[in-house]
Each structure stands twice: as structure tokens, then as C-alpha cells.
Amino acid sequence: MSKRRERIVFALSCLGLLALWQALSMAVDSPVLVPSLLDIVKEAWSVIRSKAFLLNLGSTLLRGAESFALIAAVSIALAVASHLYKWVSVALRPLLLLSKAVPVMSIILLAFIWFSSAAVPVFSAFLMGFPIMYTQVFSALESLDPQLEQMCLVYGITGKRRLRHFVIPSLEPYLIVGSRQALSVIWKAVIASEVLTVPGLGVGSRIQLAQVQLETSRVLAWTMAAVLLTALSDGIFEILLKRKASWR
Amino acid sequence: MEIRGLFKSFGSLEVFKDFSLSIRDRRITALMGPSGCGKTTLLNMISGLEKADKGTIEASDGALFIFQEPRLLPWKTALENVEIVLETLVESPLERRARAIESLEMMRLGDKLDSYPSHLSGGQRQRVALARAFCLPAKVLLMDEPFSSLDSRLVDSIMKDFLAMYQKSPRTAIFVTHDGLQAGRLADEVVLLGSSPCTVLDRFIVPSDKASRSLADALKAHDRIERVFEQ
CATH class of the missing domain: 3.40.50.300 (P-loop containing nucleotide triphosphate hydrolases)
Known part of the structure; x- marks a missing residue:
């Protein structure tokens, strides 16, 4: 399929989904169950214009950034340790398996029992995102090209220079892919935590309160803000990946 | 020897x-x-x-090694691949560049200095590897x-x-x-x-x-x- 046709089909599918929603809302005829597209757009506009919009979005953004920084630092440190000492990677295996298997909601609820509510979003996002980032960095380190490794040795590219010219460039694509995948679960975990713990500010808190008040169109408007966050972080890393891959 | x-x-x-x-x-x-x-x-x-x-x-x-494969760093251009091995040897970046270019020109790669290995043919890649080895003493x-x-x-x-x-x-x-x-x-x-x-x-x-x-x-x-x- 040509790029052009791909785009046309994609756009038609988007329109189809919107049309389906509109048809459903007209058939059900209840703004609480399925609000019309116009209602949602109106609501989204009023949400965006409200003073609290940036504060709420910013709070969620900050929580996400905090857990991302934590994930990046801990994953890289532990991946390097696992690469150098096999026992570290084996010791981490149960934790990785556990965090993959345990439902997100269980983690959030347990965190809510154990910690103050402020720590819940960051903690649960960390637990969800850490295995993703760690696995990427660790596998990147394990798959460093042994032929290039030997070349570096023979040509005196050692120590810091080996790190700068060989190791870090080898890791870059994995770091970018890991960051992107980790961020997409971070947003989900942070917002889900906010829905459950309802901090003063946050996209999740707004969704929760709108739901309690049966303001379905506002639930959807804030959900769109959450989608925006994911799209934004995805876009940034997409660009980074393209820029870094100019040598391919 | x-x-x-x-x-x-x-x-x-x-x-x-x-x-x-x-x-x-x-x-x-x-x-x-x-x-x-x-x-x-x-x-x-x-x-x-x-x-x-x-x-x-x-x-x-x-001792220097020329391998069967070129073994170039894929994220570095032809010129950078040669320059790197001179880093600890030649302090001035300008002189480093000049020596790397000279070496690459000897291997007839004067017009490929800024190409990445993936954009070079197999023969050209091996030429870069030869230039890299020969610029060292x-x-x-x-x-x-x-x-x-x-x-x-x-x-x-x-x-x-x-x-x-x-x-x-x-x-x-x-x-x-x-x-x-x-x-x-x-x-x-x-x-x-x-x-x-x-x-x-x-x-x-x-x-x-x-x-x-x-x-x-x-x-x-x-x-x-x-x-x-x-x-």
C-alpha cells in the first residue's frame, strides 16, 4: 500500500470512529451515558480555558517526570551492575517477573495502604516503568558488538573514550526506545493512581471528580488531556530517534 | 620480530x-x-x-590489526573513524584532521570524508579501515x-x-x-x-x-x- 493510500485509510478510520460515536450518542440520547461530539468539544474547550487546566496538567506532568528520572537513574545503574556482575541480573529476576505479573491496580492499592498518597503515583509508575527501561539497557549492554570491542582495544580506544565513542552510541537507540515505552506506562500508572488517591491537583483527580458528578463529557475532555501527554512524549522520542539514526 | x-x-x-x-x-x-x-x-x-x-x-x-571486516564505528563518518584513533597521539584537532584526511586521500576516499559507513561500499569501508591503520605509527x-x-x-x-x-x-x-x-x-x-x-x-x-x-x-x-x- 502506498503512503498516500495508507494516510487516506487512516483518516477515514478516524472519521468512522467519530461517526460511530455520534451515531451512538444520538441513538442512546442521554448526555450522561454517551455525550455528543459537540458536547465533548464544548466541554474540552471550557476545560482548556479554565485556570486550573495547566495546574492540573502540570502536576501530572511533574509526577511523570519525577518517576521517569527515578526510573532512568535506577535502571541504568542496575543494568550496568547486572552487566558487570551476573548475580545482580539473576537477583533482579524475581522482581521483574513480579512487576510484570501483578496487576497495576493491585500495586496502586497496596502503595496507597503503605505510603502517603503523594508517593503513590510516583511509586506505582516506577514499579511499572522500571522493568521496561532496565530490560532495554541491560540487553543493549549484553549485545555490544564483540568485533568492535576488539577493534577499540587494538586501536587504544579505552576507558572514557571507549565509553564516549563506543558504549554510549551503542546504547542510544535502546535508551530512546526504552524511554518512550516507559513513559507510555508511566502516564497510565500516574493517572490511574491519581484517580484512586485523588490528590488536590492532577488529571486523574479531575477525571475521578467528573465521574462522581456524572459529567461524562468532562471525563472525556480530561481523558483527551491524558492522551495529549502520551502523544507529546511519544512525539519527542520519535524525533530523537530519527535524528540519532541519521547514520543508518 | x-x-x-x-x-x-x-x-x-x-x-x-x-x-x-x-x-x-x-x-x-x-x-x-x-x-x-x-x-x-x-x-x-x-x-x-x-x-x-x-x-x-x-x-x-x-601492533596494529587490520581485520577481515572493516570494523568501523557505524555512527561516525569515514573521517571521524580515522580521527578517533589519533586522539591520544596528536593533541591538536586541526592536525588530527589533516592527518586523517591525508590518510583517507591516499586510499582514494577524498570525496567520501563525511559519509557514514552504511553509505559506503564494502570496498570503500575496507579502505577506511586501511587508512585508519596506516595513519598510526x-x-x-x-x-x-x-x-x-x-x-x-x-x-x-x-x-x-x-x-x-x-x-x-x-x-x-x-x-x-x-x-x-x-x-x-x-x-x-x-x-x-x-x-x-x-x-x-x-x-x-x-x-x-x-x-x-x-x-x-x-x-x-x-x-x-x-x-x-x-x-
Whole structure:
């Protein structure tokens, strides 16, 4: 399929989904169950214009950034340790398996029992995102090209220079892919935590309160803000990946 | 270069057992033998990538390796790949650049300085690898079948440029190859090895000067190599 046709089909599918929603809302005829597209757009506009919009979005953004920084630092440190000492990677295996298997909601609820509510979003996002980032960095380190490794040795590219010219460039694509995948679960975990713990500010808190008040169109408007966050972080890393891959 | 009383085993396999070989300085010595006879292991031991169980290798400090594959850093341009190896040697970045460019121009890559390896042909990549090795002043050059993964039509011109570069700064070069004709064309001396354990079957000096050698002389060397290995 040509790029052009791909785009046309994609756009038609988007329109189809919107049309389906509109048809459903007209058939059900209840703004609480399925609000019309116009209602949602109106609501989204009023949400965006409200003073609290940036504060709420910013709070969620900050929580996400905090857990991302934590994930990046801990994953890289532990991946390097696992690469150098096999026992570290084996010791981490149960934790990785556990965090993959345990439902997100269980983690959030347990965190809510154990910690103050402020720590819940960051903690649960960390637990969800850490295995993703760690696995990427660790596998990147394990798959460093042994032929290039030997070349570096023979040509005196050692120590810091080996790190700068060989190791870090080898890791870059994995770091970018890991960051992107980790961020997409971070947003989900942070917002889900906010829905459950309802901090003063946050996209999740707004969704929760709108739901309690049966303001379905506002639930959807804030959900769109959450989608925006994911799209934004995805876009940034997409660009980074393209820029870094100019040598391919 | 002197190799004396070398021992090296892998498990129960004795690859080298009291092996000795002297290699003439500032000449190209072709090393030939069946696969598994220990040629690559010998190069690795000379360069220090592997350790001998016993024995001595003299004058091996600062040996350079030219591999069968170019082994360039894919995220660096041709020029950067050469510049990198000069970093600890030449302090001024400008001089580093100048020397790298000179080396690449000798290998006829003057118009490919800013190309990434993925945008170069296999022959051009190997030319970058040769330029990278030759811009360094190391006394010993180890070549592990550097031309064997290239298209046979390309080999001729690359070998010619290699020789020109070599003549400008001759070093003690060990050239491992499977190709008797390549050995006949480039080498000053040919050493033929037998396997398990590694022994010298025959060695001879190729009579004419390698820079102006005729194809007939190269073929003569090639025929002699064939005869030894047939026995």
C-alpha cells in the first residue's frame, strides 16, 4: 500500500470512529451515558480555558517526570551492575517477573495502604516503568558488538573514550526506545493512581471528580488531556530517534 | 620480530607446541596454512589480544590489526573513524584532521570524508579501515585476510593503493591469507604452515621487488605455494 493510500485509510478510520460515536450518542440520547461530539468539544474547550487546566496538567506532568528520572537513574545503574556482575541480573529476576505479573491496580492499592498518597503515583509508575527501561539497557549492554570491542582495544580506544565513542552510541537507540515505552506506562500508572488517591491537583483527580458528578463529557475532555501527554512524549522520542539514526 | 618456543592449547588441542619463527623487519610476510592451523591465534597473541601459555614474542608492542571486516564505528563518518584513533597521539584537532584526511586521500576516499559507513561500499569501508591503520605509527601491522571478503574485481585496485601507502611508511607486516596469488603479489616472503600442532612447512623469499613485480613472478610464487600444500 502506498503512503498516500495508507494516510487516506487512516483518516477515514478516524472519521468512522467519530461517526460511530455520534451515531451512538444520538441513538442512546442521554448526555450522561454517551455525550455528543459537540458536547465533548464544548466541554474540552471550557476545560482548556479554565485556570486550573495547566495546574492540573502540570502536576501530572511533574509526577511523570519525577518517576521517569527515578526510573532512568535506577535502571541504568542496575543494568550496568547486572552487566558487570551476573548475580545482580539473576537477583533482579524475581522482581521483574513480579512487576510484570501483578496487576497495576493491585500495586496502586497496596502503595496507597503503605505510603502517603503523594508517593503513590510516583511509586506505582516506577514499579511499572522500571522493568521496561532496565530490560532495554541491560540487553543493549549484553549485545555490544564483540568485533568492535576488539577493534577499540587494538586501536587504544579505552576507558572514557571507549565509553564516549563506543558504549554510549551503542546504547542510544535502546535508551530512546526504552524511554518512550516507559513513559507510555508511566502516564497510565500516574493517572490511574491519581484517580484512586485523588490528590488536590492532577488529571486523574479531575477525571475521578467528573465521574462522581456524572459529567461524562468532562471525563472525556480530561481523558483527551491524558492522551495529549502520551502523544507529546511519544512525539519527542520519535524525533530523537530519527535524528540519532541519521547514520543508518 | 622473533617468536620463540611458543606454546598454546585450547582444551586438549595443542595449536602451538614449541613454535618458533623469525619475521623480517619492515617487510611483508605472508602467512598461509589450512584453516584451524592457528594463524589468527598467532596474530591475536602478537597483538596481545590473547596470551600464550609459554614462550616469547619480541617487538610486539604497539601492533596494529587490520581485520577481515572493516570494523568501523557505524555512527561516525569515514573521517571521524580515522580521527578517533589519533586522539591520544596528536593533541591538536586541526592536525588530527589533516592527518586523517591525508590518510583517507591516499586510499582514494577524498570525496567520501563525511559519509557514514552504511553509505559506503564494502570496498570503500575496507579502505577506511586501511587508512585508519596506516595513519598510526605502529611498527607492526597484522592483517587477517583483509581482502578476502571483497569483490575480486575490487581487490586489485585496493591492493595497489595499499602497497603505495605501505611503501610510504614500511612496517613489519604479517599478512594472513588463503589466496596464493594475493600472497605472491604483496609479500616479500611467504611462510607456509601445517597444522596440529602448527609447524613451518616451507618458507621462501619472493625474488622481485613487490612494488614493480610482474604478474608472472606473482604466479610463480602462487604455484610454489600450491605445490607445497598439495604434498
